[in-house]
Amino acid sequence: MIGAGQRISDTPLPPMISSPQPRAPAPRWIAPLSDYGPLAAFLAAYLRWDLMVATAVLIAAAILALGLSMWRLRRLPWTAVITATVVAMFGGLTLWFSDETFIKMKPTIVQLLFAAALFGGLAFRRPLLKSLLGAAWPMDDAGWRRLSLRYAVFFVAMAGLNEAVWRTQSTDLWVAFKVFGLLGLTLAFTLTQLPLMQRHRLPEPGAGAAGDEAPPRRAED
Numbered sequence: 447m448i449g450a451g452q453r454i455s456d457t458p459l460p461p462m463i464s465s466p467q468p469r470a471p472a473p474r475w476i477a478p479l480s481d482y483g484p485l486a487a488f489l490a491a492y493l494r495w496d497l498m499v500a501t502a503v504l505i506a507a508a509i510l511a512l513g514l515s516m517w518r519l520r521r522l523p524w525t526a527v528i529t530a531t532v533v534a535m536f537g538g539l540t541l542w543f544s545d546e547t548f549i550k551m552k553p554t555i556v557q558l559l560f561a562a563a564l565f566g567g568l569a570f571r572r573p574l575l576k577s578l579l580g581a582a583w584p585m586d587d588a589g590w591r592r593l594s595l596r597y598a599v600f601f602v603a604m605a606g607l608n609e610a611v612w613r614t615q616s617t618d619l620w621v622a623f624k625v626f627g628l629l630g631l632t633l634a635f636t637l638t639q640l641p642l643m644q645r646h647r648l649p650e651p652g653a654g655a656a657g658d659e660a661p662p663r664r665a666e667d
Contacts, residue, residue, distance in 0.1 A: 480511040480526065484533075489625045497617060498541065501549045505537040525560070525578075532556050550612040553624060557605035564598035589646025593639060600635050604628060 484507035492500035508530040516522055532555050539548040567574040573590040575597065585593070608628070612620045 553608045557601040561601035584648040585646040
């Protein structure tokens with residue numbers, strides 16, 4: 447009961463109608479688990495059984511990774527959606543026809559789709575990397591255009607390299623290339639782009655505020 451002179455705002459609300467508490471941030475291990483968990487599961491299944499079983503495990507792990515991202519992060523990265531869709535499609539064809547060609551072509555298709563998305567963004571003057579990484583690493587538009595072009599060309603090169611490996615080498619070597627080669631080359635390429643990213647990085651908001659102030663004037667003699 448509210449006493450005389452007591453404001454309504456001073457009365458605590460019941461828990462059921464009180465303001466909702468902010469959602470706790472997702473654990474940091476969610477993103478790397480969603481990104482690399484399916485690949486690790488694929489490798490473990492291949493080493494234990496064969497490529498067909500590993501393909502089935504990869505499909506299941508990719509779908510679970512999407513569900514985990516949606517549950518904990520409340521979003522689905524477009525790169526993960528593209529990868530999972532192609533995995534399900536070409537992995538399903540591999541299992542249906544018992545033909546490992548389809549799953550070996552999967553990295554080629556994924557890389558070409560990434561390249562097409564980046565080239566398309568450049569054609570419409572909307573670099574997609576800016577929407578993905580702009581909050582974490584602000585750069586000017588020229589930097590985003592150059593970085594997007596370089597990654598698009600890199601993805602095309604990776605698609606060609608995957609085709610060369612699976613068509614000319616053994617399945618064991620192709621699996622090693624898929625798990626370690628593509629990841630290692632992508633990391634190495636990213637490191638080579640750090641000078642470009644540093645040159646085009648925008649200053650932090652307010653970083654130059656103190657330096658922009660005019661120096662105090664000396665007293666007149």
